[in-house]
Amino acid sequence: MTHNYKIEFEKFFSYSLSVDCLIFGFEEGEIKLLLIKRNMDPFKGDWAIPGDLVYPEEDLEEAASRILFDLTNIKNIELHQSQTFGKPDRHPQGRVITCAYFAMVKIDEVNAIASSWANEVKWVPIQRIPKLAFDHNEIFNSSLELLKIKLSNEPICFDLLPDKFTLNELQQLYEYAYKVNLNKANFRKKIKPIPLIEHNEKQKNVKHRPAKLFSFDEHKFERLVNQRNFRFKM
Amino acid sequence: MTHNYKIEFEKFFSYSLSVDCLIFGFEEGEIKLLLIKRNMDPFKGDWAIPGDLVYPEEDLEEAASRILFDLTNIKNIELHQSQTFGKPDRHPQGRVITCAYFAMVKIDEVNAIASSWANEVKWVPIQRIPKLAFDHNEIFNSSLELLKIKLSNEPICFDLLPDKFTLNELQQLYEYAYKVNLNKANFRKKIKPIPLIEHNEKQKNVKHRPAKLFSFDEHKFERLVNQRNFRFKM
DNA sequence: GCAAAAGTGTTTGGATTACACCCATGC
DNA sequence: GCATGGGTGTAATCCAAACACTTTTGC
Numbered sequence: 001m002t003h004n005y006k007i008e009f010e011k012f013f014s015y016s017l018s019v020d021c022l023i024f025g026f027e028e029g030e031i032k033l034l035l036i037k038r039n040m041d042p043f044k045g046d047w048a049i050p051g052d053l054v055y056p057e058e059d060l061e062e063a064a065s066r067i068l069f070d071l072t073n074i075k076n077i078e079l080h081q082s083q084t085f086g087k088p089d090r091h092p093q094g095r096v097i098t099c100a101y102f103a104m105v106k107i108d109e110v111n112a113i114a115s116s117w118a119n120e121v122k123w124v125p126i127q128r129i130p131k132l133a134f135d136h137n138e139i140f141n142s143s144l145e146l147l148k149i150k151l152s153n154e155p156i157c158f159d160l161l162p163d164k165f166t167l168n169e170l171q172q173l174y175e176y177a178y179k180v181n182l183n184k185a186n187f188r189k190k191i192k193p194i195p196l197i198e199h200n201e202k203q204k205n206v207k208h209r210p211a212k213l214f215s216f217d218e219h220k221f222e223r224l225v226n227q228r229n230f231r232f233k234m
Numbered sequence: 235m236t237h238n239y240k241i242e243f244e245k246f247f248s249y250s251l252s253v254d255c256l257i258f259g260f261e262e263g264e265i266k267l268l269l270i271k272r273n274m275d276p277f278k279g280d281w282a283i284p285g286d287l288v289y290p291e292e293d294l295e296e297a298a299s300r301i302l303f304d305l306t307n308i309k310n311i312e313l314h315q316s317q318t319f320g321k322p323d324r325h326p327q328g329r330v331i332t333c334a335y336f337a338m339v340k341i342d343e344v345n346a347i348a349s350s351w352a353n354e355v356k357w358v359p360i361q362r363i364p365k366l367a368f369d370h371n372e373i374f375n376s377s378l379e380l381l382k383i384k385l386s387n388e389p390i391c392f393d394l395l396p397d398k399f400t401l402n403e404l405q406q407l408y409e410y411a412y413k414v415n416l417n418k419a420n421f422r423k424k425i426k427p428i429p430l431i432e433h434n435e436k437q438k439n440v441k442h443r444p445a446k447l448f449s450f451d452e453h454k455f456e457r458l459v460n461q462r463n464f465r466f467k468m
Numbered sequence: 469g470c471a472a473a474a475g476t477g478t479t480t481g482g483a484t485t486a487c488a489c490c491c492a493t494g495c
Numbered sequence: 496g497c498a499t500g501g502g503t504g505t506a507a508t509c510c511a512a513a514c515a516c517t518t519t520t521g522c
Contacts, residue, residue, distance in 0.1 A: 005287070006289065007289070007290070011290070012250040012251075012287045012290075013248050013249065013250045013328055013329075014247050014248070014250075014290065015247065015249045015250060015251050015290075015331075016246040016247045016248075016249060017246075017249050017320065017331055053239070053246045054320075055240065055241070056241070056245070056246075056248065056249075056322070056329060057322050058322065059320070059321055059322060060318070060320040060321075060331075081317055081318065083315055084294070084315065084318040084333050086251065086288075086293070086294040086333065087293055087294075088290070088291050088292065088293060094247055095247075095290060097249075097251055097294075097331060097333075099318050099320065099331075149383075166474090167474090167475090168473080168474080183511095183512070183513075183514090184473095184474085184475080185475080185476070185477085185512095185513090185514085185515095186511065186512060186513080188475080188476085189510090189511080190510095190511080202520095203474095206472095206473080206520080206521085207471090207472075207473095207520075207521045207522075208471075208472040208473040208474075208519080208520060208521070209472080209473060209474045209475085209518070209519035209520040209521090210473095210474085210519080210520065211473080211474055211475085212474085212475090400501090401501090401502090402500085402501080417485075417486075417487090418500095418501085418502080419485095419486090419487085419488095419502080419503065419504085420484070420485065420486080422502080422503085423483085423484080424483090424484080437501095440493080440494085440499090440500085441493075441494045441495075441498090441499075441500095442492080442493060442494070442498080442499040442500045442501075443491065443492035443493045443494095443499080443500065443501045443502085444492080444493070444500095444501080445500085445501055445502085446501085446502090
């Protein structure tokens with residue numbers, strides 16, 4: 001038996017595929033998203049999430065890496081798959097299904113430069129995202145939900161923070177993400193089990209008592225997880 | 235400026251799109267997945283997750299509903315988007331990107347009947363899934379992870395249980411999902427805050443003291459959530 | 469000394485755990 | 496009566512929230 005499709009089998013091979021890359025960073029107490037200004041129709045001149053069409057031989061994640069590099073010069077970052085958007089009319093030039101990926105980066109370590117058909121890049125606080133091209137606002141909202149879930153179950157907060165950070169920056173990150181105020185003493189008790197490296201180094205150029213700097217102890221974390229002695233939970 | 239693609243723009247519109255529907259149920263203490271036997275090439279005769287190609291004018295979720303009904307006669311269920319799979323060689327007949335959806339159903343209320351190019355349907359315990367067609371094992375594994383996350387954060391366990399269930403069935407569901415043994419008294423204390431309707435009705439045909447039957451109080455749950463008096467957490 | 473933020477300790481009440489025990493039904 | 500699972504209570508422990516307090520720096 002063969003299936004009785006309402007159209008010829010070949011007609012099914014008429015869709016296109018794109019990926020969009022949501023790059024999150026953390027700076028000055030705010031979680032930010034990397035946007036590009038489109039220098040190409042459609043939506044020329046509008047702000048958008050960096051993304052483009054996938055080549056026929058390319059794997060999705062591979063395409064996401066390439067496209068992100070083409071548009072923003074960012075490379076070597078770990079991408080996580082988010083949701084897929086496929087409304088028949090979401091793209092004015094044909095049926096384009098887009099698969100969203102997201103990543104967390106240290107803003108001070110990446111250097112985003114607009115290239116290819118991106119005119120400008122900028123980091124925008126996630127609480128002040130403007131109207132974006134296509135259905136990119138919807139893509140952003142659903143990916144932000146995923147980011148928040150990951151933040152509470154995996155130690156990805158350290159992907160957002162600088163290599164050396166203060167405990168207060170860590171607290172601010174969670175306060176901003178979940179729009180809450182946390183008690184300092186209790187927050188520190190809560191993160192006690194997370195393996196951190198305490199540096200003999202302090203914050204500089206602050207006009208109050210400088211805070212100690214910490215780093216995430218990735219190796220110790222892996223060991224604890226493997227021994228089932230620890231589960232990250234915030 | 236226009237983008238310098240390595241191929242003509244029109245060549246991008248040569249992909250096809252499918253959806254796969256992972257239907258989970260709960261029966262005899264086991265979480266089960268609905269599989270179909272393919273009566274169509276490729277992979278004719280193999281077990282697979284129900285799925286098919288999306289029509290050009292169809293939205294993804296709409297397609298998932300239609301295809302699930304075509305193949306298994308199941309309708310009117312809530313589908314949640316899972317991951318998307320798009321390796322260039324995942325389908326022998328061309329580049330087909332597939333978007334997975336999953337749903338939880340009450341096995342005793344749905345009546346799965348093989349139709350269209352599905353030869354047979356069967357419910358298979360998730361701990362004993364055989365080798366499946368295409369990359370369906372990979373799709374299953376990643377969707378199961380999502381199911382487990384949802385089970386611990388949303389009251390979807392009640393979508394899997396019969397309308398009236400015993401507290402022990404509820405416990406068994408979580409024990410099976412997470413492969414753990416739970417203490418009965420403590421489990422009941424833990425679920426105390428979940429709004430349940432206690433029926434004046436008991437289990438039948440058991441050769442021991444019959445257990446009370448309960449239902450999930452959806453309305454009370456909604457009210458509690460809206461008043462921010464409750465967050466589901468297991 | 470003062471402002472500002474870093475950093476810590478104590479108390480309390482609620483949740484989690486382990487474990488023991490009683491209850492209702494079929495045979 | 497006994498086997499089987501249903502159903503509950505208690506005590507010990509752990510954890511989270513609230514709050515107060517001390518410390519270190521710049522100016």
